[in-house]
Amino acid sequence: MLKKIILIIMLINYFQFTGYACDDLSLPGNPSTTIDWHEGLDDSFQGPDNPNTVFEIDENAYVTFSKIIHGTKVLVAVHKDFVGKSEIKGFKIPTPEEFSERIFKTFNHHWHVFGGYPYDRYTVKIKPFSESSGFSLSKIGVAFGKTTDENTPNFPPHGYVEALEGFVQHEMFHSWLGKLIQYEPNESGNLFQLETWVVEGGASYYGDRSASLIIRKSIYRKLMRQKLNSYKKALNTSLDLSVQALVEKIGPGPPANDNTQTLLYARSTIVNYLLDEELTKLGFDLDILMKRLYEDFGLTNKKWTQNDIVQILNNETNKDFSKFLNKYLLTNSKFPIKRNFKFLKHAAQCSTID
Numbered sequence: 001m002l003k004k005i006i007l008i009i010m011l012i013n014y015f016q017f018t019g020y021a022c023d024d025l026s027l028p029g030n031p032s033t034t035i036d037w038h039e040g041l042d043d044s045f046q047g048p049d050n051p052n053t054v055f056e057i058d059e060n061a062y063v064t065f066s067k068i069i070h071g072t073k074v075l076v077a078v079h080k081d082f083v084g085k086s087e088i089k090g091f092k093i094p095t096p097e098e099f100s101e102r103i104f105k106t107f108n109h110h111w112h113v114f115g116g117y118p119y120d121r122y123t124v125k126i127k128p129f130s131e132s133s134g135f136s137l138s139k140i141g142v143a144f145g146k147t148t149d150e151n152t153p154n155f156p157p158h159g160y161v162e163a164l165e166g167f168v169q170h171e172m173f174h175s176w177l178g179k180l181i182q183y184e185p186n187e188s189g190n191l192f193q194l195e196t197w198v199v200e201g202g203a204s205y206y207g208d209r210s211a212s213l214i215i216r217k218s219i220y221r222k223l224m225r226q227k228l229n230s231y232k233k234a235l236n237t238s239l240d241l242s243v244q245a246l247v248e249k250i251g252p253g254p255p256a257n258d259n260t261q262t263l264l265y266a267r268s269t270i271v272n273y274l275l276d277e278e279l280t281k282l283g284f285d286l287d288i289l290m291k292r293l294y295e296d297f298g299l300t301n302k303k304w305t306q307n308d309i310v311q312i313l314n315n316e317t318n319k320d321f322s323k324f325l326n327k328y329l330l331t332n333s334k335f336p337i338k339r340n341f342k343f344l345k346h347a348a349q350c351s352t353i354d
């Protein structure tokens, strides 16, 4: 009898696990209770806006949409200047309804990569063209504004335009990886460090993947191909450098948005892809790293280093990943990619929400 009960309990557990519905939005995740979002307004806030007021939404000036996703109220606020318009300075924009659906799906997609989100509200705000330029980034949301200034005159004009495919998804990913989950700064005083390969490479790789799942299938191939082209163009030039050497070449800030930075991001994204491919061959995927970073560092306020990455990968897979990573991060070894990137299927991947 006891054996039977144990068997039944084991079966229930098994089916609970395998029957895990990707799009059951009522699942609480990790942690199972949420923290007041104001507590996420800390010194990790980055950008031109006032952190204490930017996520307070004036209902007279903004149209808002919200959806409860795994216990978090995801709030999208689009400035009324954009309502009823189809373009900004000749660039196509989505309707606020289309945009908010994409944000809900992106949040859900990222949530599944990490297995949770700790705050009770997550806000994405689209500021009017007339307000401060640039975007603000935090644990509890992102505020997008105009993107064109003296430094980047040829950039699409606003974070809201369709031409910036993957940009919104990339920045939202940073609310987890980069803001909640932070690396230990090294002594260099440089803008970037070795660990940037995970933060920027991860945000770009997952940003491209989710934009492709959410907006248009072809986006992933197109954006990943752009990164491969940057890498190929640099081969046998003075920029044919390892991630570590690129980081040192860029040196201290502020961001230059130049070829060296583009290449650092491109190389870092491709390393994430190659690691994902390695993990997929072993029956895992890159989400195992993101989930462990979230649990061990994001939820504990501890900071991570490259050593932790190697430890996590080795522990999770029982293989040694140090040689593989050192090859691509510390030397300029050629990437074994000819033309196309596969879209690697992840176990927790959710492409739609109902």
Ligand SMILES: [Zn+2]
Binding pocket: 170, 174, 199, 200, 203
């Ligand atoms: Zn980034």
